[in-house]
Amino acid sequence: MKMPVVSFLEWQKKFGTEKACVKTLTNVRWPQGFQCPACGSKKFGFITTRKLYQCSHCRHQVSITADTLFHATKIPLVKWFWAIYLTASDKGGISALRLSKHIGVSWLTARSVLKKIRTAMAHRVSIYRLQKLIEFDDVFVGGKLAGKRGRGAAGKKPVLVAVETRTKGAGFVAMQAVDTISKKTVRNFLTFHLKAGQNVKTDSAGCLMKVF
Numbered sequence: 001m002k003m004p005v006v007s008f009l010e011w012q013k014k015f016g017t018e019k020a021c022v023k024t025l026t027n028v029r030w031p032q033g034f035q036c037p038a039c040g041s042k043k044f045g046f047i048t049t050r051k052l053y054q055c056s057h058c059r060h061q062v063s064i065t066a067d068t069l070f071h072a073t074k075i076p077l078v079k080w081f082w083a084i085y086l087t088a089s090d091k092g093g094i095s096a097l098r099l100s101k102h103i104g105v106s107w108l109t110a111r112s113v114l115k116k117i118r119t120a121m122a123h124r125v126s127i128y129r130l131q132k133l134i135e136f137d138d139v140f141v142g143g144k145l146a147g148k149r150g151r152g153a154a155g156k157k158p159v160l161v162a163v164e165t166r167t168k169g170a171g172f173v174a175m176q177a178v179d180t181i182s183k184k185t186v187r188n189f190l191t192f193h194l195k196a197g198q199n200v201k202t203d204s205a206g207c208l209m210k211v212f
Helices: 008-015 018-029 077-089 096-103 107-127 183-193
Strands: 044-047 052-055 133-141 157-165 170-177 199-202
Touching: 008 018, 008 077, 018 077, 077 096, 077 107, 096 107, 157 183, 170 183
Parallel strands: 133 199
Antiparallel strands: 044 052, 133 157, 157 170
């Protein structure tokens, strides 16, 4: 799941032409070759003037970008691929204004592109499930108030945290604020965020141990 670090020069070398971007998108969409989304047939013709695939069986027409992040786009795929790289590699979060200057489009266009990329990235994260060895714990977040400390302290919000343990450092992390730490909230959290059948390590807190 974790992508290797790629320099912009390497990215440009791999996706620096429209042809390269189209080829990559085609391989991702149809790794086993064209398959009609309407009838499943693998036989097709290509309409060069409109850049459309036409199914030889049902005559359904589809573009390589249909129903993807690039659906109905008028922006070259090269610019889309640049935008994806810049968005994913900028830890501080690239702005629409800065992106517009990098890929040579208007601010409004850059804002639309950025919104679509961020939505796709959020969806990718939301469907990922932690796997292999997982370390699981809880933490209480909030400002300091007079009175009881630790568990049950006033003004503190309980948060469940699970992280993948890897040979070198940590992997992906899942966090969720809950109203209370209970067998039900812990079980729901683990069921949603972890792939089935994973090994989970936690501390000896009773509310965490009850679900194992």
